[in-house]
Structure formats: C-alpha cells, structure tokens
Amino acid sequence: MVDQLEIFKALSNKSRLDILNWLKEPQSSFPGQEVYGFEHGVCVGQIQQKAGLTQSTVSEYLSILQRAGLVKSTRVGQWTYYQRNEETFQVLSRLIQSEI
Amino acid sequence: MVDQLEIFKALSNKSRLDILNWLKEPQSSFPGQEVYGFEHGVCVGQIQQKAGLTQSTVSEYLSILQRAGLVKSTRVGQWTYYQRNEETFQVLSRLIQSEI
DNA sequence: TTTACATATCGACTTTTCCCGATATTCCTA
DNA sequence: TAGGAATATCGGGAAAAGTCGATATGTAAA
Numbered sequence: 165m166v167d168q169l170e171i172f173k174a175l176s177n178k179s180r181l182d183i184l185n186w187l188k189e190p191q192s193s194f195p196g197q198e199v200y201g202f203e204h205g206v207c208v209g210q211i212q213q214k215a216g217l218t219q220s221t222v223s224e225y226l227s228i229l230q231r232a233g234l235v236k237s238t239r240v241g242q243w244t245y246y247q248r249n250e251e252t253f254q255v256l257s258r259l260i261q262s263e264i
Numbered sequence: 265m266v267d268q269l270e271i272f273k274a275l276s277n278k279s280r281l282d283i284l285n286w287l288k289e290p291q292s293s294f295p296g297q298e299v300y301g302f303e304h305g306v307c308v309g310q311i312q313q314k315a316g317l318t319q320s321t322v323s324e325y326l327s328i329l330q331r332a333g334l335v336k337s338t339r340v341g342q343w344t345y346y347q348r349n350e351e352t353f354q355v356l357s358r359l360i361q362s363e364i
Numbered sequence: 365t366t367t368a369c370a371t372a373t374c375g376a377c378t379t380t381t382c383c384c385g386a387t388a389t390t391c392c393t394a
Numbered sequence: 395t396a397g398g399a400a401t402a403t404c405g406g407g408a409a410a411a412g413t414c415g416a417t418a419t420g421t422a423a424a
Contacts, residue, residue, distance in 0.1 A: 172275040181269065184364060208371060221413055223372055242370045242421050253360055260357040264284060308401060321383050323402055342391050342400045
C-alpha cells in the first residue's frame with residue numbers, strides 16, 4: 165500500500181533525491197568504501213560523509229525515505245545498510261501514468 | 265526542461281493532487297458546469313468551489329502546478345482555463361523509471 | 365562488563381509552506 | 395468609460411519541514 169502524498173513529500177528535498185541517486189550505483193558513488201561491502205546497501209556513515217549533513221539529519225532523512233517505501237534497511241552488527249526499494253519506484257512510475 | 269524537485273514539491277500537497285485528479289475527467293468531476301465548456305479545461309472558479317479553498321489559494325496552487333509544467337492555461341475572456349499537461353506526466357513517469 | 369563506535373531519537377531554532385483576507389489587475393459589457 | 399466579474403498578487407499568521415547539537419540506544423570488542 166503506497167501513499168502517494170508521503171512519497172512525493174519524501175522526494176521534495178534535494179538531499180534526499182541525491183541520496184536515492186547515489187544508492188542507484190553504490191560502487192561508483194562511494195569509491196574506496198568497498199571495505200564495508202555493498203551486498204546490503206550502503207551504511208549511514210558513508211552517506212553522511214558524502215551528503216555533508218550531520219549524522220542526525222541523514223538518519224532522519226533515511227527514515228523518511230524508508231517510511232515512504234523508497235528504501236529498505238538491513239542491520240548488520242553496528243551498521244545499518246540502506247538500499248533502494250526498486251519496487252516502489254516501479255509502482256510510482258505506473259501510478260503517474262495511470263492514476264494521478 | 266523539467267525540474268524534478270519543483271515537480272515533486274508541486275505534488276506534495278493533498279489539494280493540488282486532488283485538483284490534478286479532477287482535471288483528468290472534467291465532465292465527471294464538474295457535473296452541471298457544461299455551460300462553461302471544457303474545450304480549454306476548467307476555469308479557476310469551478311475548481312475553487314470544488315476544492316473548498318479561497319480564490320487566492322486556488323489561484324496560487326494553479327500557478328505552482330503550472331510552473332512545474334503539470335498544467336497549462338488558456339485565457340478566454342475573463343476566464344482562465346486550466347488543463348493537465350500530459351506530456352509532463354509521461355516525462356516524469358519515465359524519469360522515475362530510469363533517472364531518479 | 366566496560367568501553368568505543370554506529371545509529372537513532374530528542375529539543376530547539378530557522379526557513380519554508382499553507383492558507384487566508386485584502387487589494388490590484390484584466391477584461392467584458394452597459 | 396464606468397462598473398462589475400474573474401483572476402492574480404501581496405502581506406501575514408500558523409503549521410510543517412529542514413537542520414543542528416546533545417543525548418540515548420544498541421552492538422561489538424577489549
């Protein structure tokens with residue numbers, strides 16, 4: 165169950181759009197961070213560094229993206245890895261074509 | 265030239281989403297208003313009544329939607345008719361599939 | 365089991381958005 | 395060309411979003 169409005173609000177912020185874009189191709193967006201591995205996505209710290217925002221802000225933004233269904237997270241040890249939830253993007257794309 | 269961020273901001277409001285939806289099928293969304301004709305879209309007053317917002321707010325919202333490229337307007341006499349700009353919706357849909 | 369680190373949450377402040385009433389502009393008609 | 399109707403713009407108060415620093419929570423390693 166997707167909430168259009170919540171998705172659009174989540175997408176109404178430059179930094180959050182950037183983050184989603186970086187997560188499209190983690191290896192090229194976060195070079196030299198292979199040490200963390202990318203199987204589960206990218207961890208908060210890496211994103212924070214690249215975004216140039218505080219840790220709390222990035223954590224908050226990732227929650228917003230997750231609540232909207234645009235990303236999903238996996239906890240591995242002390243790290244939380246985030247990756248895109250492509251399904252939602254597909255649903256949204258179709259929604260815009262037919263529903264909105 | 266579409267500005268993603270501007271589009272998403274325009275879509276981040278319940279009333280504006282409603283308006284876009286009403287404009288999908290003017291005849292069924294605005295019954296009994298055939299007197300105005302629908303060739304050029306729907307005029308501000310009709311939308312205002314249905315939205316239950318003030319005239320100034322609706323006018324403002326329509327400007328926001330227009331700046332984002334989601335609607336286009338035609339002035340006919342003292343009326344300004346608004347209609348959807350379907351092209352932008354198609355572009356946006358594809359953008360979400362491939363770019364964002 | 366204490367410590368150190370990664371992330372999440374909280375409280376506060378600033379900026380933006382929402383939405384209104386009042387006023388201005390545009391255009392038609394008498 | 396004066397008046398009236400439709401729309402646009404302006405100024406402002408309230409609510410929401412953006413963003414931070416400080417603190418709490420969870421997890422791993424010493």
